[in-house]
Amino acid sequence: MGSIQLKQVQKKFGNVEVIPxxxxxxxxxxxxxxxxxxxxxxxxxxxxxxxxxxTTSGIIEIDGADATDLPPAKRSLAMVFQSYALYPHxxxxxxxAFPMRMAKMDKAEQNKRIEAAAKALNLxxxxxxxxxxxxxxxxxRVAIGRAIVREPAAFLFDEPLSNxxxxxxxxxxxxxxxxxxxxxxxxxxxTHDQVEAMTMADKIVVLQAGVIEQVGSPLDLYRTxxxxxxAGFIGSPKMNFIEGSEAAKHDAHSIGIRPEHIAVSxxxxxxQGTVGIAEHLGSDTFIHIHSVLGCDPMTVRAGGEVTxxxxxxxxxxxxxxxxxxxxxxxxxxx
Amino acid sequence: MARAVSNRTKVFNTAAAGTLGFxxxxxxxxxxxxxxxxxxxxxRAPLEVLFGSGWTIESFSTVQARSDYFKxxxxxxxxxxxxxxxxxLIAVPAAWSMAxxxxxxxxxxxxxxxxxKMLPPVGVxxxxxxxxxxxxxxxTQVGLTLVLTLINLPIIIWMxxxxxxxxxxxxxxASRMDGAGLREEILYVLTPMAIPGIASTVLLNIILAWxxxxxxxxxxxxxxxxxxxxxxxxxxPEGLFYAKLSAASVMAIAPILIMGWxxxxxxxxxxxxGAVK
Numbered sequence: 145m146g147s148i149q150l151k152q153v154q155k156k157f158g159n160v161e162v163i164p165x166x167x168x169x170x171x172x173x174x175x176x177x178x179x180x181x182x183x184x185x186x187x188x189x190x191x192x193x194x195x196x197x198x199t200t201s202g203i204i205e206i207d208g209a210d211a212t213d214l215p216p217a218k219r220s221l222a223m224v225f226q227s228y229a230l231y232p233h234x235x236x237x238x239x240x241a242f243p244m245r246m247a248k249m250d251k252a253e254q255n256k257r258i259e260a261a262a263k264a265l266n267l268x269x270x271x272x273x274x275x276x277x278x279x280x281x282x283x284x285r286v287a288i289g290r291a292i293v294r295e296p297a298a299f300l301f302d303e304p305l306s307n308x309x310x311x312x313x314x315x316x317x318x319x320x321x322x323x324x325x326x327x328x329x330x331x332x333x334x335t336h337d338q339v340e341a342m343t344m345a346d347k348i349v350v351l352q353a354g355v356i357e358q359v360g361s362p363l364d365l366y367r368t369x370x371x372x373x374x375a376g377f378i379g380s381p382k383m384n385f386i387e388g389s390e391a392a393k394h395d396a397h398s399i400g401i402r403p404e405h406i407a408v409s410x411x412x413x414x415x416q417g418t419v420g421i422a423e424h425l426g427s428d429t430f431i432h433i434h435s436v437l438g439c440d441p442m443t444v445r446a447g448g449e450v451t452x453x454x455x456x457x458x459x460x461x462x463x464x465x466x467x468x469x470x471x472x473x474x475x476x477x478x
Numbered sequence: 479m480a481r482a483v484s485n486r487t488k489v490f491n492t493a494a495a496g497t498l499g500f501x502x503x504x505x506x507x508x509x510x511x512x513x514x515x516x517x518x519x520x521x522r523a524p525l526e527v528l529f530g531s532g533w534t535i536e537s538f539s540t541v542q543a544r545s546d547y548f549k550x551x552x553x554x555x556x557x558x559x560x561x562x563x564x565x566x567l568i569a570v571p572a573a574w575s576m577a578x579x580x581x582x583x584x585x586x587x588x589x590x591x592x593x594x595k596m597l598p599p600v601g602v603x604x605x606x607x608x609x610x611x612x613x614x615x616x617x618t619q620v621g622l623t624l625v626l627t628l629i630n631l632p633i634i635i636w637m638x639x640x641x642x643x644x645x646x647x648x649x650x651x652a653s654r655m656d657g658a659g660l661r662e663e664i665l666y667v668l669t670p671m672a673i674p675g676i677a678s679t680v681l682l683n684i685i686l687a688w689x690x691x692x693x694x695x696x697x698x699x700x701x702x703x704x705x706x707x708x709x710x711x712x713x714x715p716e717g718l719f720y721a722k723l724s725a726a727s728v729m730a731i732a733p734i735l736i737m738g739w740x741x742x743x744x745x746x747x748x749x750x751x752g753a754v755k
Contacts, residue, residue, distance in 0.1 A: 196651050217657040229652035233670045242666075246657035290656065 146297035146330035147172045148193060153202035155188055155354075160413060162188050170400075175324050177333045179341040179377070180268075180351035185332045187302055189351070193332065194300050195219050207297060209439035217246070221290035223300040226307060226370060227300040228283045230275040236262075236286050237271040243294045254293075261289040264323075281312045288323070298330035305340065318345060338378055339423045342366070350374050372474035375400050381430060383468070386439045396469035396477055403430065405466035408452070413459025417442065419452045433458060501681035504729075512724035513537055520720040537725035545711055547729055554704035554730075556619050556685035557694070561626035562680055565634045568627075570676075574668075578647060588639065591632040599629070600693045610697055619701045625697065628689045634683055642668075681741050692751045705730035718747025 145281045148170040155163040163185045170176050178186040191197040193204060194228055197215035204212045211219050224245070230239050236366045237258055244254045265285040275283055282302060291299055301320070321344050324331050331413060335341055341348050342362045348359045350365065350373075358370045364376075369375035375383050387398045407413070417433035420441050429450045432441040444460060452458060469477040510528065512520045519532030541547060576584045607616075615621030645668065653667040669676075691706040698707055709730050712723040725750065 153630070183567075194655060196654070215659075216651075216654045216661065221655065223652070223655045225648045225652060227646060227648050229646065229648040231649060231671075242653070243656035246662060290652075294656075359638060 145172055146168040147207055148330065148332070149203075149205040149208075150189075150193070151205070153189075153192060153204060154184075154200045155192060155197065156200045157194050161297055161354070163192070166354075166356055168359070168445065170330060170350065173328050175321075175331045175333065175344060175346045176349060177335060177341040177345035177347070178351060179335055180357075181377075182336055185353045185354035186336075186351050187356075189447045190300055190302055190334045194221055194223050202361065220294075220297045221300055222294050222296035222298075223302065223393060224284075224291050224304045226286045226303040228275070228287045228307075230283060230286055230290075232275055235272050235274055236267060236278070236289075239286055239384070240293055242290045243290060247294070255289055257293045258289075261292050264292075265289050266320075266349050266382045274293060280308050281316060284308065284316060285319075292323075292327070296329070298332060301331065301333040303336070305335075306337075320344065326388040339380060342378065348378075350377060353403055356408075368476070368478050369468065372398065372400065372470050375468055375470075375476075381443045381445065384439050384442045385470075388437070391469075394467060394469050396473040398470045398474075400468040400470065401462045401466060403443040406442075406444045407463070408444050408446045408450060409450075409459045409460045409461065410456070411459065413461040415460040415462075417458060417460060419454055419456040419458055421454065424448070424451075431458070433460065483683040509724045509727050512721055513728045515721050517602050517721045519720070520724070521565065525606050537721040538729065541712070541725045541729065541737045545708060546710065550703055550705045551729075551733070552705075553619060553622075553702055554688055554733075556748075557622045557626060557702070557704055558575060559621040560619070561630065561687045562634075562683045564627040564681065565621065565674070565683060569631060569634040569638050569679075573635050573642050576635075577639050577642035577645075578650065591635060596633055603696060606693075607697070616697060617701045619702045622694060622697060622702050624705070625693050626690055629690065629693065630683050633686070634679055637679040637682070638675065641672055643681070644675075645671050645740075677741075681738070682687050685734055 147167075150166060150168040152165040152167060153163065154161070154165040178189060179184050187231075188197060192199055195211070195214060195218075199212055201208060202212070203352060204220075206219055218246065222421050230384040231242065234242065238259055240373055241254050258271070259268075263268045265287055265288060267282065267289060268284075270278060270282060275286065278286065284307075287304070305316050306333070308316060317340060320331075320333075324344075333340075333344060345362055347359060348362055348365055349359050352373055358365060358374045359400055365374060365378045369378060381403045383400045383402050385398050385400050391399045392398070415459065416438060417435050420434045422432075423430040425448065427448045429448060429452070430448045431450075431452060433444060434441050442460070446452075471477055514533050514535065514537070515527060516532045516534050516536065519527060519530060522530060525634065570605075610616045610621055613621075615624070649671070650663060650667060653663045658667065688704075689706070691710075694704050694706045695710055698704070709723070709726050710720050712726045
């Protein structure tokens with residue numbers, strides 16, 4: 145079991161309110177991702193759940209029991225840190241064993257779990273090494289191993305992949321997702337990378353300045369973002385926003401259209417523009433187009449077969465069904 | 479690529495460094511040489527001292543016979559170890575709290591502690607002397623231990639503070655998440671990681687306390703006098719005491735020099751590398 149409920153949880157550092165009172169429900173077995181720009185309070189929120197920070201007010205319930213004033217050790221949560229936070233003076237085996245040692249678990253059971261975790265994480269050959277002798281990816285696996293063996297009610301991940309290089313990150317992303325499927329345990333994951341959020345989450349919580357902007361499944365957020373912030377944050381490349389007369393045609397203050405929902409043609413279309421930069425990725429071509437309706441540059445995602453170059457005149461046609469409309473406050477008009 | 483250095487430069491630098499090192503070490507060598515000469519030979523011209531006759535260990539036995547070396551030695555040991563131990567007892571919690579639970583005033587407190595070292599000791603000699611007199615602490619091991627603890631406390635706290643500061647807070651948080659209470663956190667995580675730092679702090683403090691001369695000479699007479707006072711008793715305006723003074727000096731500095739030599743490795747830290755990327 146591992147459901148987590150936040151009720152009117154608030155956090156202030158001195159007079160600065162980092163997280164205004166907020167409610168959030170995380171269900172048992174869910175993979176929830178907190179995503180938002182840096183400084184939005186997502187890590188603070190995770191640390192509040194972990195018990196590493198005290199709440200200013202509000203209640204945190206874990207499995208229905210009030211855990212607001214419990215020390216971190218008593219919450220049956222395991223955490224994986226951005227910096228891995230391994231114990232440098234202990235071998236991998238001892239690192240993984242540490243939480244079990246603290247729980248005074250039977251030695252034979254400890255060894256069984258260490259072996260199992262090491263096998264699952266490909267660490268069997270490294271059990272007698274120290275963290276200093278491991279690569280970044282291996283260290284991250286040890287940190288995950290240390291979290292797994294406790295069989296916690298929920299796992300907390302604080303930007304665990306941001307210290308890894310791009311290729312390794314994709315691999316570890318899948319490993320963590322697979323781990324979630326296998327263990328079926330609640331996971332709360334903090335990241336600033338919306339790709340990680342989209343690919344891993346059952347439920348995404350988008351935060352800005354400590355406020356929850358929207359909660360929903362990745363595709364919900366992609367398809368029906370509730371405001372301009374979420375619309376701009378979810379999706380890569382970012383959504384294009386157009387204000388003024390073009391938006392007025394749709395009875396909106398501004399409209400948004402995703403790069404993949406615009407067709408590009410050299411001969412005809414709704415809008416006209418000039419190619420600034422074309423990024424040919426092979427599978428896709430990202431075209432940045434200038435002088436279109438005050439949205440400058442407008443990004444268009446075309447197929448890999450499209451070949452345009454700097455200075456070409458092109459025509460753009462948006463998919464009318466995929467136009468998002470927002471009012472003057474930036475809220476979605478449905 | 480390493481910077482290219484010509485052989486000539488290397489030879490020159492090595493020679494220059496060697497010469498400088500020799501010059502700095504020369505007084506110590508000379509003390510060592512004189513300590514093995516008779517008084518009469520010790521005051522001759524340098525070359526005669528070096529190559530002349532009159533080698534003897536007589537000075538050492540005279541010094542031991544006249545003023546009890548071992549008593550001074552044990553006083554030195556008790557005072558320097560005692561003040562280091564007491565200092566650690568106070569400094570570890572102090573440095574711990576400042577490094578891991580800093581407040582707005584932490585930096586000011588650190589500066590204030592350091593500022594006490596800027597005052598010349600002689601400035602507080604009279605009040606301390608009077609306090610010692612009234613509390614019957616003059617010429618006692620307890621009194622000296624106390625005063626040396628206080629004198630070196632700012633340095634111990636500063637050193638430990640900087641070592642503790644280097645220990646990433648996330649590792650301590652990880653141990654809390656792993657179920658460690660404060661006791662386990664200090665015992666299994668912090669201390670093992672801080673041991674190299676604590677060890678070098680202890681060594682430096684023992685050396686400082688061993689060599690401290692102002693308070694040890696001014697606040698002792700016979701009972702609690704450590705080796706610094708032992709040396710001073712041989713510096714006299716009259717008579718021939720060069721060889722004996724040298725022998726006393728050698729006997730006083732040898733233990734600490736040997737300890738320093740053997741504990742060099744302890745001073746090398748490196749355990750925390752690789753903990754946090």
